[in-house]
Amino acid sequence: MKVYLINRADIQVFCDGKRLRINREGGKEYVETDKTDGQPVTLRFLRKHELSRPFWWLYALLFWVLGVMGFFTPRYSKFPHSLDCLAHFTENKQVPLQFRFAHYLDETGQRTVPSVTELTGNAQTENPRYIPNNAAKRRRKIYLFCSWLGRILLLTAIAAVTIKIIVER
Amino acid sequence: MEKELYRMQAENRLCGTLLRLGWLVALGAFVPVLLHGLFFGAALGYAMRVLILVLFVLITFGAILLYESFRDLFRADGLEQLQALADKVTAAYQALMPVFLVLSVCFLALNIFFVHKNGAPKTGRLVSAVLSALCTAIAALLYYTAVQGGAA
Numbered sequence: 001m002k003v004y005l006i007n008r009a010d011i012q013v014f015c016d017g018k019r020l021r022i023n024r025e026g027g028k029e030y031v032e033t034d035k036t037d038g039q040p041v042t043l044r045f046l047r048k049h050e051l052s053r054p055f056w057w058l059y060a061l062l063f064w065v066l067g068v069m070g071f072f073t074p075r076y077s078k079f080p081h082s083l084d085c086l087a088h089f090t091e092n093k094q095v096p097l098q099f100r101f102a103h104y105l106d107e108t109g110q111r112t113v114p115s116v117t118e119l120t121g122n123a124q125t126e127n128p129r130y131i132p133n134n135a136a137k138r139r140r141k142i143y144l145f146c147s148w149l150g151r152i153l154l155l156t157a158i159a160a161v162t163i164k165i166i167v168e169r
Numbered sequence: 170m171e172k173e174l175y176r177m178q179a180e181n182r183l184c185g186t187l188l189r190l191g192w193l194v195a196l197g198a199f200v201p202v203l204l205h206g207l208f209f210g211a212a213l214g215y216a217m218r219v220l221i222l223v224l225f226v227l228i229t230f231g232a233i234l235l236y237e238s239f240r241d242l243f244r245a246d247g248l249e250q251l252q253a254l255a256d257k258v259t260a261a262y263q264a265l266m267p268v269f270l271v272l273s274v275c276f277l278a279l280n281i282f283f284v285h286k287n288g289a290p291k292t293g294r295l296v297s298a299v300l301s302a303l304c305t306a307i308a309a310l311l312y313y314t315a316v317q318g319g320a321a
Binding site: 012014017019044046048050053059063066067068072073074 | 170171173174175177178179181182183185186189190193
């Protein structure tokens with residue numbers, strides 16, 4: 001059964017502990033479950049910021065070095081919050097299921113629109129909201145500060161060594 | 170599940186970094202070609218300048234040639250310096266170009282491997298990786314053709 005994912009971004013889909021391969025069809029992304037009709041299925045939509053991992057500083061340092069002072073490595077996402085949503089439904093190949101994702105955090109607690117909604121089909125979602133991850137937000141700021149400090153220090157050191165070599169010649 | 174997610178993120182980041190480094194290598198491989206292009210542009214500019222100076226000489230019936238400062242304008246020291254720099258860089262690339270080629274092929278292979286392993290739809294990334302490797306190959310081809318032409 002194909003489960004279509006609208007506006008997925010960097011959310012990954014798991015089923016029975018296995019990550020499902022994301023396919024594309026006519027500009028739409030979808031995953032396929034390997035269950036037979038009538039079987040209950042639980043999909044887990046998971047999103048965590050890269051810097052929320054343990055030893056994040058080692059990870060960031062490694063890619064900072066590999067990416068030549070971080071200039072040639074992709075930027076870390078500005079959106080630090082986590083999503084861990086479960087979707088329960090019954091496998092039915094006749095009725096396609098479509099989920100739509102929204103990417104914002106309801107910090108006010110006033111808005112009622114969840115981050116994961118089913119557009120077509122029938123499914124029950126659990127925890128369809130982003131969870132605040134202020135640690136990742138703080139870590140990204142620390143990374144940016146240290147990255148620019150490192151760049152300035154390293155470039156200054158290179159310039160100083162170059163000047164010294166030229167003068168000594 | 171979280172472990173797998175983090176592993177996939179690391180692989181994606183590695184792919185992105187290698188892709189950017191691939192383009193850096195492609196740009197680096199084009200430096201001798203760009204330098205020769207710059208030399209050609211400078212030579213063209215010098216030719217234009219000489220043409221204008223000759224016009225001045227014709228207009229003044231050669232009298233302007235009595236001024237040493239005017240005669241100095243015909244000198245092409247900058248052009249010679251640029252030629253010397255281009256030659257030095259070309260000589261240095263005898264060692265650098267194979268390194269660039271190997272790096273480019275490695276980056277492309279790793280990108281294909283990780284994209285295939287991840288199973289995510291990343292056609293754009295693959296196309297970009299292939300293009301960067303192709304650019305490096307074209308730069309190497311131009312370089313070796315020019316070197317062989319120069320040697321002959």
